[in-house]
Every structure is written in C-alpha cells, then in structure tokens.
Amino acid sequence: MQPRLPDWIDPAALIRQGRILEGTLPVARFARLADQLHDSDGEIRVELHFGRFDAGVEGIKGRITGELHLTCQRCLGRMDFPVEQEIRLGLVESEAMIERLPEGFEPLLATEDRLALTELIEDELLLAVADFPKHAESECRTQATDQDSAEREIADTEHGDNPFAALTDLKKH
Numbered sequence: 001m002q003p004r005l006p007d008w009i010d011p012a013a014l015i016r017q018g019r020i021l022e023g024t025l026p027v028a029r030f031a032r033l034a035d036q037l038h039d040s041d042g043e044i045r046v047e048l049h050f051g052r053f054d055a056g057v058e059g060i061k062g063r064i065t066g067e068l069h070l071t072c073q074r075c076l077g078r079m080d081f082p083v084e085q086e087i088r089l090g091l092v093e094s095e096a097m098i099e100r101l102p103e104g105f106e107p108l109l110a111t112e113d114r115l116a117l118t119e120l121i122e123d124e125l126l127l128a129v130a131d132f133p134k135h136a137e138s139e140c141r142t143q144a145t146d147q148d149s150a151e152r153e154i155a156d157t158e159h160g161d162n163p164f165a166a167l168t169d170l171k172k173h
C-alpha cells in the first residue's frame, strides 16, 4: 500500500534535503474538481522529486497518474479519463525570478514556508481536464451505466418521445 501524503509541505526544506514524496490522494479530496466528476471513486498516485535540477533550478519534478471518472458533457454518462501529468515546478521567491526560469518549468511562488499539497495536485488535475469533456462520438452513451439509461428512459417518457407510450394510450380508449 502506498503511504498517505502529508496535507502540508515545506517545499524549500524538501528541496534542500533532496527528498522524494510518493503516495496517493483520494479523488474525493479534490473539492474543486467535484463539478466535473461523475463519481469520486479512485485515487491519484503522486511522485514528486525535490531538489536542484538543470540550470540550477530548485524545484519539483514528478508526475501524477490515475483515472478520473468525469461526466461526459454530451450524454452525462461516466467517462473514464486517464491522468498522466508531468510536473515541472521551479521555486521562485519573487515575480522577477519567474522570467529567469528555464523553459519547461512553471513557477511555484514561495511566499510562505508551507504549501497545501492537495491544492497543488488539484491545480495540475484542473489543467489536465478539458473544460467540456466528451466521449468520442462513437462511444457516447454506450458506456452509460444501467442507472443512467433508466434515468434517460424516464426522461424520454416525460418528454413524450417514447412511441410506445402513445400506443398504450390508444389501447386504453
């Protein structure tokens, strides 16, 4: 079993120590993602290396992997979304330092000596997820769960789209 990650980290101290953090975070912890999720099952694996990298950049290199169950914006069914996001963050202490970061590194502004790890990972996940995730046209609706299709049948009936509903009405008269 993977270790549980700490809620808060001190990035500067971890960089000095050259530490590696590995572990998982449950998808349910990412409150800002909730609107996009079909359900919050599963967890995200996190691997972060802290230290001094090429060109003297001090920061974090790593990756997050896992799977999110998004809501397809076309059929509202579950859409399995694989997450495989590389992380390259350079620790900066001022806006001026941002310009000196080599290409490929995003700035991580170190204004305090602690950083909410969940927030950091959540930011990366929000970047990975498109604004309007949709199944490929050919897969749309086919992956829906039984509950989803039951809900849709009810909705169809209510909108009078069900031809059998009309037949039933005729038989009654």
Ligand SMILES: [Zn+2]
Pocket (backbone or CB within 6 Å): 072, 073, 074, 075, 076, 077, 134, 135, 139, 140, 141
């Ligand atoms: Zn769909």
